[in-house]
Each structure stands twice: as C-alpha cells, then as structure tokens.
Amino acid sequence: MVSVFSSRxxxxxxxxxxxxxxxxxxxLGALLALIVxxxxxxxxxxxxxxxxxxxxxxxxxQLLNRSIEFFLLLVVGLAVGTFARFYLVSWIGERxxxxxxxxxxxxxxNLHPGFYENNRSSEIQSRLTADTTLLxxxxxxxxxxxxxxxxxxxxxxxxxxxxNPKLTSIVVVALPLVVAPILIFGRRVRxxxxxxxxxxxxxxxxxxxxxxxxxxxQAYNHQQQDKQRFAVTAEEAFDTARKRIxxxxxxxxxxxxxxxxxVGVMLWVGGMDVIAGRISGGxxxxxxxxxxIVGSAFGTLSEVIGELQRAAGAAERIxxxxxxxxxxxxxxxxxxxxxxxxxxxxxxxxxxxxxxxxPERNAINGFSLSIEPGETLALVGPxxxxxxxxxxxxxxxxxxxxxxxxxxxxxxxxxxPLDLRRCFAMVSQTPALFFGSVEENIRYGNPxxxxxxxxxAARIAxxxxxxxQMPEGYQTHLGDGGLGLSGGQRQRLAIAxxxxxxxxxxxxxxxxxxxxxxxxxxxQQALPSLMKGRTTLVIAHRLATVQNADRIAVIDQxxxxxxxxxxxxxxxxxxxxxxxxLQFNAHQEAVV
Ligand SMILES: Nc1ncnc2c1ncn2[C@@H]1O[C@H](COP(=O)(O)OP(=O)(O)OP(=O)(O)O)[C@@H](O)[C@H]1O
Ligand SMILES: [Mg+2]
Numbered sequence: 392m393v394s395v396f397s398s399r400x401x402x403x404x405x406x407x408x409x410x411x412x413x414x415x416x417x418x419l420g421a422l423l424a425l426i427v428x429x430x431x432x433x434x435x436x437x438x439x440x441x442x443x444x445x446x447x448x449x450x451x452x453q454l455l456n457r458s459i460e461f462f463l464l465l466v467v468g469l470a471v472g473t474f475a476r477f478y479l480v481s482w483i484g485e486r487x488x489x490x491x492x493x494x495x496x497x498x499x500x501n502l503h504p505g506f507y508e509n510n511r512s513s514e515i516q517s518r519l520t521a522d523t524t525l526l527x528x529x530x531x532x533x534x535x536x537x538x539x540x541x542x543x544x545x546x547x548x549x550x551x552x553x554x555n556p557k558l559t560s561i562v563v564v565a566l567p568l569v570v571a572p573i574l575i576f577g578r579r580v581r582x583x584x585x586x587x588x589x590x591x592x593x594x595x596x597x598x599x600x601x602x603x604x605x606x607x608x609q610a611y612n613h614q615q616q617d618k619q620r621f622a623v624t625a626e627e628a629f630d631t632a633r634k635r636i637x638x639x640x641x642x643x644x645x646x647x648x649x650x651x652x653x654v655g656v657m658l659w660v661g662g663m664d665v666i667a668g669r670i671s672g673g674x675x676x677x678x679x680x681x682x683x684i685v686g687s688a689f690g691t692l693s694e695v696i697g698e699l700q701r702a703a704g705a706a707e708r709i710x711x712x713x714x715x716x717x718x719x720x721x722x723x724x725x726x727x728x729x730x731x732x733x734x735x736x737x738x739x740x741x742x743x744x745x746x747x748x749x750p751e752r753n754a755i756n757g758f759s760l761s762i763e764p765g766e767t768l769a770l771v772g773p774x775x776x777x778x779x780x781x782x783x784x785x786x787x788x789x790x791x792x793x794x795x796x797x798x799x800x801x802x803x804x805x806x807x808p809l810d811l812r813r814c815f816a817m818v819s820q821t822p823a824l825f826f827g828s829v830e831e832n833i834r835y836g837n838p839x840x841x842x843x844x845x846x847x848a849a850r851i852a853x854x855x856x857x858x859x860q861m862p863e864g865y866q867t868h869l870g871d872g873g874l875g876l877s878g879g880q881r882q883r884l885a886i887a888x889x890x891x892x893x894x895x896x897x898x899x900x901x902x903x904x905x906x907x908x909x910x911x912x913x914x915q916q917a918l919p920s921l922m923k924g925r926t927t928l929v930i931a932h933r934l935a936t937v938q939n940a941d942r943i944a945v946i947d948q949x950x951x952x953x954x955x956x957x958x959x960x961x962x963x964x965x966x967x968x969x970x971x972x973l974q975f976n977a978h979q980e981a982v983v
Contacts, residue, residue: 403706406713407530410487417479417486424476425535429542431469432684433550436677438462440554444673476535484531488523495519495712503719504788505747513596518712521591522705529702537695540688547685554678555670561657568649576642576697583635584701588708590628597624639697646693650686657682719787721807729806733799733814734764735895735926737785742794744784744949754780755791756949767927769937771970772946778930779820780949782898785928786815798896816892818902820930822885824873829858830865832873832884836892844891851917852887853910854880878905886914897927903936911936934974943967 411418438461445454499515507515551559601608601617608617661675737760744755754777762768770778783789784796787803796803803811816836824832833845833854840848845865849855857880861867873881882905889897903911915936918927931937938957945952945960945967953964960967 402710403703406706406710407487407526410490411483411530413490414483414486417483421476421479421483421535422538424472424479425539426542428469428472428476429539429546431465431472432543433546433681435462435465436550436554436680436684438465439680440673440677442673443676444671476539480535481531484527484529487530488527491526491709492519492523495523495709498713498715502715502717504783505718506715508746508748511596513599515712516599517591517595518705518708521588521595522709525588525702525705526709529698533695533698533702536691537699540691540695543684543688544692547681547688551678551681551685554674554681555661558657558661558664558678558682561653561660572642572645572649576638576645579638580635580642580697580700583631583638584697584704587628587631587635588701588704590624590631593624594621594628597621639694642693642697643690646690650689654679654682654686719790719808722805725805726807727801727805729799729801729810729814733895735762735766735814736764736797736799737762737896737926737928738795738797738800739781740795740797742784742791742796744780744789744791746780746789754949755784758794758949758951760944760951760954762926762928764926765922765924766942767922767929767940769940769943770928770930770946771932771934771937771943771967772952774932776946777949778946779900781946782817782819782900782928782930785896785898786817787811814894815896815898816889816894817898818882818885818889818900820900820904822873822881824869824876824881824884826869826871828863828866828868829861829884832869833865833887833891835888840891845887848887848891849884851890851914852883853913853917854883854887857883879907879910882906883910883914895925897922897925899927900930901932902929904932915939934971 438458441458442455442462445451445458496519499519548559548563597620601621608614658679661670661678664670665672665675739758739760742755742758743753745751745753756777758781770781772778784791785803787796787808790804798806798811798814825835830842830845833849834840837844842865846855849858849865858865858867867875869875873884876884882902886899886902889899889902903914906914911933919939929937929940934957937943941956942954943957943960944954945964947966952966953960955963957971961971962968
C-alpha cells in the first residue's frame with residue numbers, strides 16, 4: 392500500500408490530518424461506528440450459516456426462531472451503527488471543508504496583489520469551491536467507504552479462512568490479480584483527474600469573464616467568437632474527462648471480471664465439496680456470502696482509491712495555495728511602529744520599480760521626492776507615466792527593487808502593512824464598489840462611523856443628493872462592483888468613502904475625472920478644508936484640477952521631470968507647458 396502514496400499525496404494526507412485533528416472525538420466515534428457496522432455485517436455470514444444448517448436442515452422451529460431473533464438483533468445494531476457512522480462522517484466532511492475554505496480565504500485575502508497577476512483569480516476561485524467540494528465528498532464519504540471496505544476485506548478473508556481454508560486459498564491466489572490492475576489504472580486515473588480539474592476551472596473562468604463584460608461582448612457582436620471559444624474549452628474539458636472515465640471503466644470492468652471469476656471457481660470447488668459431503672450447505676452459503684463481501688468490498692475499494700487520488704490532487708492544490716507566501720509582510724525583526732499621530736510626511740529616495748510581469752522595464756525610475764506634512768502635491772504626466780504605480784508603492788502593494796519609501800521618516804518595509812495602510816485614504820482610478828448597500832460601501836473603511844458621519848462625508852463628496860433620489864436612499868442595494876450607478880456617481884461614493892476614513896494622507900487618483908465640470912468644481916471647493924492638516928496627493932489629467940496644489944510634480948516614463956508651482960512649471964518645464972497649452976486652447980475652443 393505504501394507505494395500508492397507519492398510524496399505529493401503524503402502532503403495531501405498531512406493537510407487532511409491537520410484539518411481533521413481538531414475533531415478527534417468525532418473521528419473516533421465515526422471509527423468506532425464503522426468498526427461495529429463492519430463487524431455486524433461480517434457476522435451476518437455466521438447467521439446465514441446457522442440459518443441454513445440449523446434452521447432449514449434440522450427443520451426445528453425453535454432453532455429457526457432463535458436464529459431469526461439473533462438476526463433481528465444484528466439488524467438493529469447495524470441500523471444504529473450506520474446512523475452514527477453516516478452522521479459523524481458526513482459531519483466531519485462538512486466541518487473540515489468549512490474550516491479549509493475559511494483558512495484558504497483568510498490566507499488569500501492577505502496575499503500581495505502581485506500574486507494575482509500570475510494566478511488568475513477565477514482559477515483560485517475554482518480551487519476554493521470545486522477542490523474543497525471534492526475534498527468534502529472524500530472526507531465525508533469516500534474515506535469512510537475506504538476504511539469500511541478495507542475492514543470488510545480483511546475481516547472477510549479472516550472469516551473465509553475460518554470457514555474453509557481450502558477454498559480460501561483460491562481467493563488469496565486471486566488477490567494479487569485484482570490488486571495489480573487496480574494500482575496501475577489508479578495511477579492513470581489520478582494524473583488524468585488533475586488535468587480534468589484544470590479544464591473545469593478553464594470553463595468556469597471563461598464564463599465569468601465573458602458574462603462579467605456582457606455589454607462589451609454584445610456591443611462588438613463578439614458572441615459568435617465567444618461561443619466558439621467556449622465550445623473549444625468545454626470540449627477540451629469533456630475530452631479529458633472522457634479519457635479519465637475510460638480508464639476508470641476499464642478499472643471497474645477488470646475488477647468485476649476478476650472477482651466474479653474467482654467466485655465462480657470457488658462455487659464450483661465448494662459445490663463439489665458439498666456434493667461429496669465434505670462441507671455443509673451452510674458452510675458453503677457462508678463462504679459465498681463472505682467471498683461476495685470481499686469481492687464487492689474490493690470493487691468499492693478500487694473505485695474509492697481513484698476518488699481518493701483525485702482528492703489528493705485537490706488537497707495538494709489547496710495546500711499549494713495555503714503555502715503561497717505573501718511577499719508583503721511585516722519585517723521578521725526590527726518592527727517599527729508609527730506614532731499615534733501621523734503628520735503625513737512622505738519621502739521617496741531613489742525609488743526604482745519594475746512590475747514582476749515586466750521586469751525589463753522600469754515603471755518607476757530613480758524617483759526621489761519629499762512631501763511635507765499637510766502639503767498638497769499634484770502628480771501630472773502622460774498616460775502610462777507611472778503615476779498610479781507610485782500610489783501602489785506608497786501603499787506597499789509592491790516593493791521597489793531599489794530605493795526606499797519613508798512615512799514619518801520610517802521605512803515602510805519596517806512597518807506592519809496594516810499599520811502603514813491606516814495612514815492612507817485612497818480613491819483609486821477605477822473606483823471599486825462592492826455588492827451591498829450604498830451605506831455599506833461608504834462605511835467600507837470605517838465600520839464604526841455613525842450615520843451622521845456617513846452623510847456628512849456623502850455631502851462633501853456631492854453624493855448625498857443623488858443617494859436620496861435612489862429608491863431606498865442609503866439602503867439602496869448595489870449590484871456586483873457597484874452595478875446600477877453612473878461612472879461619476881461611483882466616483883463620488885468612492886470619495887465619500889475615503890473622506891470617512893479620516894487618514895492623515897489622502898491619495899486621489901483621477902478621483903473626479905468622470906464628474907461634470909460643476910460637480911468637480913464643487914468638490915474641489917470643498918477639498919481644501921478637508922485637506923487641512925492632511926497630506927494630499929492628487930493625480931489628475933485636467934490641469935484645472937491641480938492648479939491649486941502647493942506643488943506639482945511632472946512625471947514622464949517613470950521619472951520625476953520637474954517639481955514646482957503651476958507658474959514656475961509653465962515657465963521652466965516644456966512638457967508641462969505643452970500639456971497646459973493644449974488644455975488651455977482646448978478649453979478656449981470649448982468656451983467659444
Ligand atoms: N500590473 C502591471 N503589470 C505590468 N505593468 C504594469 C502594471 N500596471 C501598470 N503597468 C505599466 O506600468 C506603467 C505605468 O502605469 P501606471 O498605471 O502607473 O500609469 P499612469 O501614470 O497611472 O497612467 P494613467 O494616467 O493612464 O492612469 C505603464 O507602462 C503600464 O503599462
Ligand atoms: Mg493611472
């Protein structure tokens with residue numbers, strides 16, 4: 392049996408043991424019930440023997456009565472034991488899977504964002520659902536089936552020997568013939584089942600992507616291509632599954648042929664013995680009963696082994712997820728703590744950074760800049776210059792390859808990321824809203840905020856009016872990703888959310904880009920009072936938005952080109968002057 396387990400499977404077993412360990416009493420109870428029911432089933436053979444030899448042969452009603460009473464007693468024991476076994480085993484399966492799901496999710500939610508660039512989140516999602524469901528079916532049934540049938544096989548063989556050693560030797564000779572193909576085909580099934588799981592994940596992720604972008608799909612009349620591509624994915628999944636099923640079918644067929652063949656031989660030899668009077672009819676009946684039990688238990692074992700191997704694959708993938716290390720972690724030693732009141736001083740020292748997926752190209756290049764507490768700094772520059780990337784670095788979603796970033800003079804790599812991120816309130820370029828009510832979305836970063844605070848933040852973000860016009864006001868439910876709001880409304884909710892957090896540093900990435908000029912102007916008017924005492928970094932393409940900033944940083948191709956006020960830069964920086972001129976002219980045309 393040892394050879395059945397590869398090192399990867401041992402990993403899987405370790406995972407299962409780790410998660411089952413807390414429920415050792417339930418497991419013990421299940422095991423007990425399992426042994427009792429297996430024992431009772433096996434003892435039925437003796438009942439049959441009694442029944443045949445003493446009940447029918449001797450024609451004595453008393454003995455028959457005794458036999459039947461004994462039989463009914465066994466039935467009651469079997470019923471009770473089966474109830475306990477089924478309940479406990481299923482309970483453990485469900486319980487363990489709930490624990491695994493929670494632990495995997497808790498781990499995933501803390502992983503560094505870069506992890507999700509190399510791993511499609513839809514695939515991870517399928518691991519969390521499909522793989523855990525597989526595990527649940529295994530722990531909650533197949534595993535107990537495996538143990539039960541193993542007990543039956545062992546107990547059955549022992550009782551066979553007890554009943555008739557000569558006939559049993561046939562069974563023993565037949566055993567290796569049955570075991571060998573099981574192992575060979577079991578291995579093939581296992582490798583195919585991993586493939587099969589991956590294909591299913593492909594199908595799932597394809598659907599999620601296409602349906603999530605349904606408007607784009609239909610606007611470009613892309614349905615036909617999508618249908619074809621999906622058909623290919625679905626057919627591939629089917630193909631892999633077909634191969635697996637074929638192997639399994641062979642496996643089952645072989646087992647049946649071999650096992651029943653052996654039973655046939657036994658019946659023939661045993662029948663001869665009965666005719667010759669060497670054994671009783673009851674003995675032969677019990678013997679056939681046991682060999683059928685052993686045979687069917689073997690059949691089940693071979694099936695269940697395939698299942699267990701599939702589950703081993705699933706457990707392995709889950710273990711992989713659980714072991715994926717987060718690259719953004721608090722330092723192992725020398726953990727620093729931010730002071731109670733953070734003034735909002737930011738320093739970037741010669742920071743260079745390339746995204747892991749594009750290591751050859753620096754998105755940020757030799758960037759040095761100091762931002763004073765309470766200062767409002769605007770970041771401008773062409774699309775793709777690296778502005779949003781700077782925000783990602785400040786929040787430590789990624790670590791720069793060289794250089795340092797300091798908050799309050801402390802290197803952010805020496806801080807707990809939780810501590811660091813408490814300093815920031817961010818409105819990202821693509822405002823992220825969640826399934827839930829408007830109010831929940833605003834309260835997102837500050838669950839303790841009172842209703843008054845929520846409304847005050849919404850007022851400043853000019854969201855209050857449109858929220859009140861929605862069917863249920865603040866309790867209106869938004870769809871996935873804030874479905875049901877216009878682009879500008881989403882932005883205003885995102886601003887309200889950031890305002891409610893009351894963090895010392897405010898990061899606004901194109902926060903007002905989708906707003907009409909008037910709303911934007913009103914928010915801009917409100918912002919200075921809010922920004923008082925806070926460091927604010929504003930990314931904006933519209934220069935009108937950034938003119939009031941204390942300083943403006945011009946960024947191009949990941950480099951800091953110039954820093955200064957609007958007027959200084961117009962005079963000194965050609966790139967800024969060009970951007971300003973373009974917008975100024977465009978503005979004039981619009982006015983004219
Ligand atoms: N996750 C990523 N992986 C690899 N490259 C990325 C990733 N995100 C951004 N980039 C690249 O990094 C560069 C800087 O991107 P960034 O989003 O910081 O630009 P930006 O200045 O915010 O532009 P915009 O004004 O269009 O928002 C771009 O060339 C972009 O293609
Ligand atoms: Mg950007």
